[in-house]
Amino acid sequence: MTSTANSCAEASYTTLKGLQFSLYCNQDQTDIGDIDHAGADTVEDCLNLCSVHAGTACGAVGFDSINLQCYFKTINVTAAGAVSRDGWILGIANSTQYQPLPFDCMNSGQNQTAQNGLAFTVYCNQNAANLDYCVNEAPDCRVHTSSLEQCLNFCSTMHPLCTGVAWDSILEHGYTNCYPKIATSKAFDSARAPAAGTHSAKALLEVAPDDCYLSANGTTITNNNETFNLFCGQDRVGTNMIWHHADSLDRCIDSCVTYPNDKCFGVVFDATMVNGYENCYLKSSIGGSKPGQSGFTFAMRQNTSTKSPSDASNPTSDQKHKGSKNWIAGPAIGAVAIVTVLWWWWWWWWRARRRRRRRRKETPNAHDIRPQEGWLKPELDNTTVNATMYEMDVTNRLYEMESTLNRVHIRES
Numbered sequence: 001m002t003s004t005a006n007s008c009a010e011a012s013y014t015t016l017k018g019l020q021f022s023l024y025c026n027q028d029q030t031d032i033g034d035i036d037h038a039g040a041d042t043v044e045d046c047l048n049l050c051s052v053h054a055g056t057a058c059g060a061v062g063f064d065s066i067n068l069q070c071y072f073k074t075i076n077v078t079a080a081g082a083v084s085r086d087g088w089i090l091g092i093a094n095s096t097q098y099q100p101l102p103f104d105c106m107n108s109g110q111n112q113t114a115q116n117g118l119a120f121t122v123y124c125n126q127n128a129a130n131l132d133y134c135v136n137e138a139p140d141c142r143v144h145t146s147s148l149e150q151c152l153n154f155c156s157t158m159h160p161l162c163t164g165v166a167w168d169s170i171l172e173h174g175y176t177n178c179y180p181k182i183a184t185s186k187a188f189d190s191a192r193a194p195a196a197g198t199h200s201a202k203a204l205l206e207v208a209p210d211d212c213y214l215s216a217n218g219t220t221i222t223n224n225n226e227t228f229n230l231f232c233g234q235d236r237v238g239t240n241m242i243w244h245h246a247d248s249l250d251r252c253i254d255s256c257v258t259y260p261n262d263k264c265f266g267v268v269f270d271a272t273m274v275n276g277y278e279n280c281y282l283k284s285s286i287g288g289s290k291p292g293q294s295g296f297t298f299a300m301r302q303n304t305s306t307k308s309p310s311d312a313s314n315p316t317s318d319q320k321h322k323g324s325k326n327w328i329a330g331p332a333i334g335a336v337a338i339v340t341v342l343w344w345w346w347w348w349w350w351r352a353r354r355r356r357r358r359r360r361k362e363t364p365n366a367h368d369i370r371p372q373e374g375w376l377k378p379e380l381d382n383t384t385v386n387a388t389m390y391e392m393d394v395t396n397r398l399y400e401m402e403s404t405l406n407r408v409h410i411r412e413s
Contacts, residue, residue: 018097038074039069040068043063045070054136056074056173058074058102115153116277154178166199172320208269209271223250235293238265238287240287241282244278267281
């Protein structure tokens with residue numbers, strides 16, 4: 001339905017939560033099944049508010065399009081016996097959507113796993129009251145699900161973190177019957193109480209290790225021959241391509257390295273899972289930093305072919321000054337070796353020249369004298385050197401990191 005309240009041009013409307021209504025223009029049910037009321041600009045707003053109404057299930061509304069007031073009514077109200085009332089719209093919910101949902105909870109205390117791997121302990125016919133993720137005054141985070149399994153899947157993908165649910169199989173308290181919870185395990189257990197038809201589930205969360213807390217910002221790690229810079233305690237804005245659960249920073253970076261077409265420029269890993277069970281965020285663009293985020297790690301991919309355009313044009317101070325310094329090792333060693341060879345060559349040349357001058361002074365007819373064997377040998381006699389000389393012997397060359405390392409190995413910058 002796209003019309004406004006005053007036009008009443010449509011005969012039905014489906015709310016954002018999926019509850020279907022039949023509409024009756026210029027009609028109302030007076031003094032029957034009233035619950036409470038709230039302001040609403042349009043009949044659509046009124047119907048959407050009814051579908052998320054908590055406490056007592058809302059199954060009908062009377063909308064006053066003149067004074068813009070929405071009156072919520074119980075699920076027992078029907079269109080039968082409605083009275084004429086100018087400027088009012090009566091909305092009646094589809095009663096079949098309020099039928100109790102089948103659920104046989106036979107394994108109270110057993111575990112059940114959501115589709116993304118998050119495990120829950122299920123408690124049959126028990127509620128965990130007063131731990132709601134969203135309050136009754138702002139119930140948008142609640143949804144309608146036809147099964148406990150769907151409710152668990154919804155909780156497992158929420159951001160910030162959802163730590164449990166209460167699922168109302170008989171829809172006694174409203175159409176949106178999946179109630180996400182936010183509480184510690186101890187608080188959840190303390191709040192559990194008998195409630196016929198309502199089943200609760202507590203998430204079994206294992207906090208991932210903070211692999212970055214012992215390392216300084218700018219630490220370099222390698223993963224499958226890809227290099228990343230770590231920034232501990234830091235979140236980053238930017239475009240999240242996908243997000244999923246990872247039980248370690250290593251696994252999170254793995255998913256970036258293997259993402260198709262080298263489109264992943266870096267990851268944010270939330271070891272605390274405070275922002276949700278799906279705690280690994282793959283970035284297709286990288287923006288400004290958000291420091292002081294305990295348990296967060298930002299890992300930036302150091303590869304020219306995958307460098308974010310925003311980083312290339314606007315490098316951060318961390319990128320300018322805190323990047324890995326391991327690349328200096330190779331050139332520095334090579335430069336020292338070259339200078340050493342040149343110095344020895346010059347010293348031998350200067351010594352030979354001095355000898356020649358001394359002999360000329362001692363022997364005026366030096367050109368008639370047969371040279372002594374060995375006097376005109378090169379400065380480095382190749383008859384006594386058994387191997388070609390390198391800046392550093394091939395058996396002792398230094399590498400920044402062994403080529404056989406395919407997993408994460410941390411080196412201080």
